[in-house]
Amino acid sequence: MNPLQQSAPPSPSPSPATSSEAGIIALVLLEQQIISLEQVTYALRVRKKIATPKTMLQTLVDLGYVTNEKAKETLRSTKLNIRLGDLLLELGYISENDLRQALGMQKELGDSKRLGEVLIEGGFIEERRFLETLSYQVGFPVVTVNFSKLDKSLFSIIPESVCEEFDIMPLNKEDGRIVVAFADPLDHKAISAAERFFGKNYQPVIVSKSSIKEILAARQQSAEPVANASDDTTIIGIINTLFDDAIQEGASDIHIEPMLDRLRVRFRRDGVMQHHKDFPKVLAPPIASRIKIMGQADITEKRRHQDARILFPSRKHGISLDLRVSFFVTIYGETIVLRLLSSKTTLLDLKEIGMAPTMLERFIYEAVDSPTGVMIITGPTGSGKTNTLYSCVDYLNDIHTSIITAEDPVEIVIDGICQCSINPKIGVTFEETLRHIVRQDPDVIVLGEVRDRFSAETAIEAALTGHKVLTTFHTEDSIGALVRLLTMQIESFLIASTLTCVVAQRLLRRVCHTCAEPYTPTPLELSRMYVTSMDVAGANFMQGRGCKACRFSGYSGRIGVFELLILNESLRQAILENKSSLEIRKMAIESAGLISLFEDGLVKASQGKVSVQEIITDLPKLGKPRPLGELRRILGVVE
Secondary structure: OOHHHOOOOOOOOOOHHHHHHHOHHHHHHHHOOOOOHHHHHHHHHHHHHOOOOOOHHHHHHHOOOOOHHHHHHHHHOOOOOOOHHHHHHHHOOOOHHHHHHHHHHHHHOOOOOOHHHHHHHOOOOOHHHHHHHHHHHHOOOEOOOOHHHOOHHHHHOOOHHHHHHHOEEEEEEEOOEEEEEEOOOOOHHHHHHHHHHHOOOEEEEEOOHHHHHHHHHHHHHOOOHHHHHOOHHHHHHHHHHHHHHHHHOOOOEEEEEEOOOEEEEEEEEOOEEEEEEEEEHHHHHHHHHHHHHHOOOOOOOOOOOEEEEEEEEEOOOOEEEEEEEEEEEEOOEEEEEEEEEEOOOOOOOHHHOOOOHHHHHHHHHHHHOOOOEEEEEEOOOOOOHHHHHHHHHHHHOOOOOOEEEEEOOOOOOOOOOEEEEOEHHHOEOHHHHHHHHHHHOOOEEEEOOOOOHHHHHHHHHHHHOOOEEEEEEOOOOHHHHHHHHHHOOOOHHHHHHHEEEEEEEEEEEEEOOOOEEEOOOOHHHHHHOOOOOOOOOOOOOEEEOOOHHHOOOOEEEEEEEEEEEEOOHHHHHHHHOOOOHHHHHHHHHHHOOOOOHHHHHHHHHHOOOEOHHHHHHHOOOOOOOOOHHHHHHHHOOOO
């Protein structure tokens, strides 16, 4: 037992000031004698002193006064008299900014939707977590529909049209009472409809709205929803709609994930995962099988991971999708991830990729226009490397230049160049393709990715014979690319003599122009950026408030952040002498004008293009950045 929770008389009543600061959840735990008044008082003091903001419940859990499970169990047994938005804030499920944006969205919609619908549809909270919170407020349990135990005879009591209208549904009988599922147990019209058909002696439970709609839709086509759910026509419609929804929302990836009790679908939009919808778990196998058929994968194999490719013509949007598919076997079934590539993807002009003026000028004239050598674009998956690579290829593409590529797969087709898509199934491997590329008399060789020592040596050998080589890499920053080449056991003199430049990059969400408003960083945020208010004097930081244009996220689109390393004689000598990455970085800053990813992000934030939160959470920090005025001067950015 916690020493602060020794047996003692009931805690004295908290003061009004303590009550308002502690919040409803802490008071409920106090009334149930789960925690003591002394613990609440101490937690309040701790919460005020910690640098990272935390909810009262999180503070109590961190101090070991209560577990999350015990707190939730107590909340379920107590009907809380608190507004839903305030309860979500106290639980730490949404932020004050999220709540403000959702309320604004609800107001713009004319209050035609309840707050819960707005929060779920806006991607502020996952539906199941919201329903869990709702159960604390009304005291009803959240359940998952078990198809095998669904009492279909109960649908003779209530018309399905009424179920559809009010999002209610009978499930079964327990102890002589009918169990009725509600998507919104606070909807008075739904409660009246249930009482009209079942009387007042029924057991209410909470079920996700999507589950109710899926079951009712299945029942309309067949008396047996499970059998109907597996029908090919229904599955084809579900998947086609899913692909069209992804196009509509501008998603880059679709994640189809079997869970313990449901099939969850999430989209990655602007680099951020967002919940899309849930399907009944019974649909997981037929959906996986259908996608395997579309991708010509082995439909009988359910124990091993697989890859596939789908070409999907969307009639609704008039475009053709090229989807790369990965099937990954988990304990609950096959997780499917689809990367979306549109045939209408447009090439960015090299001058529009987002580089600062001086950096762009150096990149073009000292690297892209260089006749020979290896040029590497590096960064993690989803950082925009491929778009930058294709922009460089498009810039170099003219009637006098022979360009040939080896890609896995070809993502954007460019007229006038030879593009080869790797296909190991028919023997067109990366190694075999690289051996034949140099026999095609190219001026420029584009390798989709340097993935091992063989591809790295091939790129360097091609550069030594007078070719220009463009490729991508997966490293944290530009200096990391040099280190990784050395760890691949590539001779340092080969790296020093062939490498012309390394570009490291990230993609950050762009602040929405429509709802952007001035923002002042907090002292905590300044400390996390390793700067003072004097270092960022003259900055014009902005943050999106949330509006219809950005789907109330505060962000619209993305923008590149770059780190450009141009190798000069000093850096080549440092590589030959096997200097440490720290020494090379210091030398690059002093002699080669290196601006780090974080410094470039700080400048873009000072222009109001990206938010302070984005650069803090998404960019690597390698020490204190230089003052904003100095960075602007080096990058040629006009204040």
